[in-house]
Amino acid sequence: MLEIAIRRKSYPDRGGQPHLALSGLALNAAPGEFVCVVGPSGCGKSTLLNVVGGLDRDVDGRVSLGGAAPEHGIGFMFQEPRLMPWLTVLDNVLLVAGQSDAAQRRARDLLGAMGLGEVMDAFPGRLSGGMQRRVALARAFVIEPKLLLMDEPFVSLDVPTANRLRAMLVELWQRCRCTVLFVTHDLREALSLADRVCFLSAAPGRVVLEYPLALPRPRMPDDATVQALQASLLAQHPELLAGLATAGTGSDGSADD
């Protein structure tokens, strides 16, 4: 079980006064659950992931995974692929997994399964944006994470590429059954991926609504069922949805990979 209880998380503002980013935020996730966190820009979504992942420890609150502070077994994926340009695709993935035979096997298998077998020895600069995100996705899964933290990982991709990556993510997650915390401001993306959607208030962020989903998978943001669900949520909770993207999930057009 992932348990998050953040009393206060603040940053110093320009005058040195505390600026509250999160306040009274409580959120739990069951092992293997896929939780999407949505909320308007600036409500503290990235801050939440940084605190949960231990990248930011300056917080009044507690995060525990299986009863202990999460330290190992956390996979990350950010808005940018954050690949090392001087390392090959394979070495970028191995960077987090080590060089053991088992890690090499896992990395090669993953990259092969994700259609990147031909470019394992290429450098990231040669790859399209969609392929770079696939490498970042492989890097997140190669450690066989217990917890996967994703910060708008498919933002600013064209629709077909983003949908392909979402399908790959769900397939990998269904195999490893790690707990996922996926941050987005795109409601349809959240409704297409999650077991449960948690809505954060405007800053300082706290959970104001939890919405469990029982729709079968696979689902995509443009599915009629997802659109209908979004419409019913909008009708029931118009105040919560201010500041969220509800119309689309990226630029239309052809895939870039």
Ligand SMILES: Nc1ncnc2c1ncn2[C@@H]1O[C@H](COP(=O)(O)OP(=O)(O)OP(=O)(O)O)[C@@H](O)[C@H]1O
């Ligand atoms: N390093 C920092 N120093 C000072 N203030 C910060 C810092 N990081 C975030 N903040 C502030 O904390 C609040 C929450 O920021 P955060 O980036 O977590 O929000 P977000 O919901 O992820 O936003 P977005 O959707 O725009 O990415 C904002 O007011 C932001 O300006």
